[in-house]
Amino acid sequence: MGRARTIARRSFLIGSAAIAGGVAFGAYFVTRPTPNPLLDGLAEGEAALTPFVKITPDGITLIVPRADVGQGIASTQAMLIAEELDIDPGMATLDPGQPHRAYFNGTVAADGLSFPGWDKGFVAETVRDLMMNVARLSGSQFTGGSSSTADLHETLRRAGATARETLKAAAAARTRLPISDLRTEEGHVVLPDGGRIAYTDLAADAAVIAPVTDVALRPASEWTRLGKPYQRLDIVAKSTGTQAYGIDVVLPGMLYATVRANPGRGGGLADYSADAALAMQGVQSVVEVNEGLAVIANNTWFAFQAAQALEIDWLPPDYPASSAEMWQALSDAHADEFRNSRLRDEGDVERALNRATKIESEYRTPFLAHAALEPLSATVLVEKNRVTIWTATQVPHVVRDAAAEVTGIDAANVILHALPAGGSFGRRLDHDYVVQAIQIAASMPGTPIKTTWSREEDMSHDFPRPLHMARGRGTVEDGRVVAFDLDTISPSLVASWFGRVFIVPPGPDAMLVWGAFDQPYAIPNYRVTGYAAPPLVPVGSWRSPGACSNSFFHESFLSELIHAAGADPLEERLRLIDHADSRRVLEAVGEMASWSGADIGPRRGRGVAFAYTHGVPVAEVIDVTLTEQGIRIDEVWIAADCGTVFDPVNAEAQLTGAAVYGLGHAMNCELTYENHAVQQTNFDAFEGMRLHHTPRFHTQLLGLAERVRGIGEPATAPAAPALADAIFAATGRRLREMPFNKFVDFA
Amino acid sequence: MDLTINGTSHTVDLPDDMPLLWALRDGLNITSVKYGCGIAQCGACTVHIDGEAVRSCQVALADVWGEITTIEGLGTPDALHVIQAAWIEHQVAQCGYCQSGQMMQAADLLERNPEPSDEDIDAAMSGNLCRCGTYPRIRAAVHAAASAMREA
Ligand code: FES
Numbered sequence: 001m002g003r004a005r006t007i008a009r010r011s012f013l014i015g016s017a018a019i020a021g022g023v024a025f026g027a028y029f030v031t032r033p034t035p036n037p038l039l040d041g042l043a044e045g046e047a048a049l050t051p052f053v054k055i056t057p058d059g060i061t062l063i064v065p066r067a068d069v070g071q072g073i074a075s076t077q078a079m080l081i082a083e084e085l086d087i088d089p090g091m092a093t094l095d096p097g098q099p100h101r102a103y104f105n106g107t108v109a110a111d112g113l114s115f116p117g118w119d120k121g122f123v124a125e126t127v128r129d130l131m132m133n134v135a136r137l138s139g140s141q142f143t144g145g146s147s148s149t150a151d152l153h154e155t156l157r158r159a160g161a162t163a164r165e166t167l168k169a170a171a172a173a174r175t176r177l178p179i180s181d182l183r184t185e186e187g188h189v190v191l192p193d194g195g196r197i198a199y200t201d202l203a204a205d206a207a208v209i210a211p212v213t214d215v216a217l218r219p220a221s222e223w224t225r226l227g228k229p230y231q232r233l234d235i236v237a238k239s240t241g242t243q244a245y246g247i248d249v250v251l252p253g254m255l256y257a258t259v260r261a262n263p264g265r266g267g268g269l270a271d272y273s274a275d276a277a278l279a280m281q282g283v284q285s286v287v288e289v290n291e292g293l294a295v296i297a298n299n300t301w302f303a304f305q306a307a308q309a310l311e312i313d314w315l316p317p318d319y320p321a322s323s324a325e326m327w328q329a330l331s332d333a334h335a336d337e338f339r340n341s342r343l344r345d346e347g348d349v350e351r352a353l354n355r356a357t358k359i360e361s362e363y364r365t366p367f368l369a370h371a372a373l374e375p376l377s378a379t380v381l382v383e384k385n386r387v388t389i390w391t392a393t394q395v396p397h398v399v400r401d402a403a404a405e406v407t408g409i410d411a412a413n414v415i416l417h418a419l420p421a422g423g424s425f426g427r428r429l430d431h432d433y434v435v436q437a438i439q440i441a442a443s444m445p446g447t448p449i450k451t452t453w454s455r456e457e458d459m460s461h462d463f464p465r466p467l468h469m470a471r472g473r474g475t476v477e478d479g480r481v482v483a484f485d486l487d488t489i490s491p492s493l494v495a496s497w498f499g500r501v502f503i504v505p506p507g508p509d510a511m512l513v514w515g516a517f518d519q520p521y522a523i524p525n526y527r528v529t530g531y532a533a534p535p536l537v538p539v540g541s542w543r544s545p546g547a548c549s550n551s552f553f554h555e556s557f558l559s560e561l562i563h564a565a566g567a568d569p570l571e572e573r574l575r576l577i578d579h580a581d582s583r584r585v586l587e588a589v590g591e592m593a594s595w596s597g598a599d600i601g602p603r604r605g606r607g608v609a610f611a612y613t614h615g616v617p618v619a620e621v622i623d624v625t626l627t628e629q630g631i632r633i634d635e636v637w638i639a640a641d642c643g644t645v646f647d648p649v650n651a652e653a654q655l656t657g658a659a660v661y662g663l664g665h666a667m668n669c670e671l672t673y674e675n676h677a678v679q680q681t682n683f684d685a686f687e688g689m690r691l692h693h694t695p696r697f698h699t700q701l702l703g704l705a706e707r708v709r710g711i712g713e714p715a716t717a718p719a720a721p722a723l724a725d726a727i728f729a730a731t732g733r734r735l736r737e738m739p740f741n742k743f744v745d746f747a
Numbered sequence: 748m749d750l751t752i753n754g755t756s757h758t759v760d761l762p763d764d765m766p767l768l769w770a771l772r773d774g775l776n777i778t779s780v781k782y783g784c785g786i787a788q789c790g791a792c793t794v795h796i797d798g799e800a801v802r803s804c805q806v807a808l809a810d811v812w813g814e815i816t817t818i819e820g821l822g823t824p825d826a827l828h829v830i831q832a833a834w835i836e837h838q839v840a841q842c843g844y845c846q847s848g849q850m851m852q853a854a855d856l857l858e859r860n861p862e863p864s865d866e867d868i869d870a871a872m873s874g875n876l877c878r879c880g881t882y883p884r885i886r887a888a889v890h891a892a893a894s895a896m897r898e899a
């Protein structure tokens with residue numbers, strides 16, 4: 001406890017010139033033309049080898065560029081480096097670094113393709129490689145898509161190994177001992193006579209020798225940290241109130257601001273009067289920002305009060321005014337002219353549908369807010385030729401470029417202190433709140449200003465999960481599912497989000513059908529068609545985008561067909577599944593739950609669902625009881641396979657947390673619109689799961705899949721369909737629309 | 748106005764109707780007390796007044812009736828409270844944003860009920876939202892803290 005651990009500031013990077021003998025290690029300095037951000041500011045003669053490990057006489061700093069939004073990735077990144085570097089990561093300083101293309105995320109780009117993750121064929125793999133390179137060249141430093149571990153696990157271990165071997169070479173040169181006689185341990189090179197040289201003592205030597213790059217990674221059997229239960233490096237801070245989040249930044253002379261934006265997103269400002277607001281206590285000024293107005297005051301509370309006192313005439317946005325009209329727009333988009341993709345088309349679906357009695361169903365999922373518990377916030381200081389930003393973001397490179405664009409100050413002079421987030425779930429893939437904070441700070445150069453959105457702003461100006469609907473048609477014969485045809489209809493998330501942060505990529509929107517087209521079932525006649533409805537409100541990635549709705553449609557409709565066939569929901573899935581990793585998780589969850597059918601007694605029911613998302617197969621079984629007060633969720637079993645698990649305690653937390661997120665929103669959350677505005681503006685109307693709803697969880701990560709994948713999102717998607725399936729087993733009622741509390745009560 | 752926080756007295760020059768939450772956060776830079784909803788729906792702002800868990804977003808400064816305890820008053824990294832030690836042992840926190848409020852609520856519960864059942868924990872803690880879904884570990888940590896406190 002009480003270990004020396006801090007999130008370093010920019011001073012480490014630009015101030016390192018003053019530190020004699022600094023050295024920075026990483027994986028890319030030879031193989032990649034990517035410039036090393038740690039090079040800037042090193043003095044003559046110092047070697048900065050690359051982006052992830054920096055050793056100076058004062059200590060060891062690990063650069064952990066993926067944003068920690070609660071998923072624990074800062075720790076995991078540090079552990080991956082530490083395993084090869086032979087240090088106690090608790091003694092190192094963790095620094096998210098500055099946005100830089102050396103920290104590009106190739107996996108997230110490769111995953112966004114029109115190939116199912118389990119397709120390891122030549123074409124799919126070639127295009128994935130291509131996308132990795134596109135990401136590298138564009139320097140996209142996203143944290144998202146459960147991609148961090150998958151993308152970085154080798155890179156970070158290699159960075160640790162390179163640093164270790166170079167330090168050994170430096171020690172060998174100094175002691176004139178053969179390198180093969182040296183070993184490393186807890187931040188030291190150990191000599192044959194037991195003498196020890198601290199890495200920090202070797203920094204200057206290591207800086208001037210050729211780095212050792214030809215290093216083999218240690219096999220899992222030799223790991224001493226990875227794969228074992230360990231404490232998250234932030235756990236003490238987060239259990240003592242000492243973790244500072246973006247919203248907690250305190251600077252001398254700081255002012256506080258808030259925003260009041262048009263409740264109809266994207267409508268403009270017709271006219272306003274700030275007189276009443278300006279007359280209120282503590283208020284300094286009112287400024288125009290993107291989407292509305294901001295109040296600057298000397299306490300956030302004063303700003304909140306004054307924002308309510310602004311008199312504003314808003315202009316209407318260009319989307320339909322009500323939820324009813326939006327549903328109609330989706331329904332109308334179920335037409336050939338809106339057809340966007342047909343990435344799954346096997347057998348002869350039309351013929352099969354005409355041969356037997358068709359089963360047809362329609363499903364709906366609502367808009368949903370991300371509603372991380374920490375409301376959006378950013379602190380910005382604009383100076384003559386410099387912008388400094390303190391915030392939590394999943395897109396640091398986008399924030400940097402936006403700051404340059406808004407202020408006209410060179411991007412090289414934008415300093416970003418990337419701080420941990422109090423949740424995100426995809427919300428911080430957008431940077432609208434940071435842009436407003438920059439605009440606010442730019443109105444008072446020299447004064448740091450913290451902008452905090454009220455919960456009401458946060459809920460009503462989210463980029464929500466899109467409204468989504470699906471229509472299924474299918475047939476069964478002889479106790480088997482024979483035809484499955486799913487049309488899924490939603491505004492394009494890719495067009496909306498990429499349009500805001502990058503450019504809209506050409507080709508079909510695979511996210512529109514994620515969780516449906518890419519499921520590893522071998523149904524003889526199997527088709528999934530995506531329809532891109534016209535844009536409604538601007539939408540965003542919500543934990544398991546696409547799949548968080550599509551899996552509900554796909555698995556629910558599959559369950560309906562299986563029920564019609566008179567087959568067992570787990571057995572028939574096992575018969576249809578055509579992918580070894582996926583079969584194993586279904587078998588595992590069946591064993592864990594002692595599956596013997598959906599009927600588990602009077603007023604009780606058991607449901608199952610499977611989803612393959614983010615390259616991870618997940619199966620969930622849920623038991624419910626119909627009590628006097630309503631449905632109670634009793635038990636949840638989850639089996640998943642993300643390949644090698646580096647951080648088991650945290651991985652378990654991600655499985656259960658993702659399932660809680662999926663279940664809570666399926667139970668009782670939706671955003672609806674009236675007069676263009678969100679109707680649910682706080683947690684009284686958007687509750688999610690609370691402790692008294694929480695079931696017992698039983699989880700298993702099989703660790704058998706060949707590829708390492710991330711586990712932050714995959715357990716979200718199958719949670720809702722498993723719950724709906726259990727409710728059907730208990731009540732005979734098939735719920736085809738979220739939230740379920742429109743139709744049943746929850747205890 | 749004078750406030751006693753974790754045994755230390757502070758003077759703030761802020762209006763009577765300002766919620767205690769904002770006096771603590773922006774007036775006194777005590778940012779461990781979190782803003783989540785402002786309407787008593789999330790529990791992130793929970794502190795103790797005279798040992799009782801209250802939502803600081805709902806208590807006007809003029810109405811503060813006693814000594815305030817924040818999470819720092821419960822324990823520190825070098826001198827952990829039993830509840831904090833249990834939270835660490837069970838690795839409860841994900842983003843951690845809700846957890847100061849969760850622990851302050853748990854402290855209130857265990858003060859009144861040293862051996863709570865699952866139902867007691869549900870009843871006492873359901874006002875504290877955790878958007879990351881750490882609930883199973885919260886339950887386990889409350890039980891662990893309860894038994895550690897009984898043994899102490
Ligand atoms: S901020 Fe006080 S209960 Fe949510």
Ligand code: FES
Nearest residue numbers: 842843877878879
């Ligand atoms: S740990 Fe994130 S809200 Fe509870």
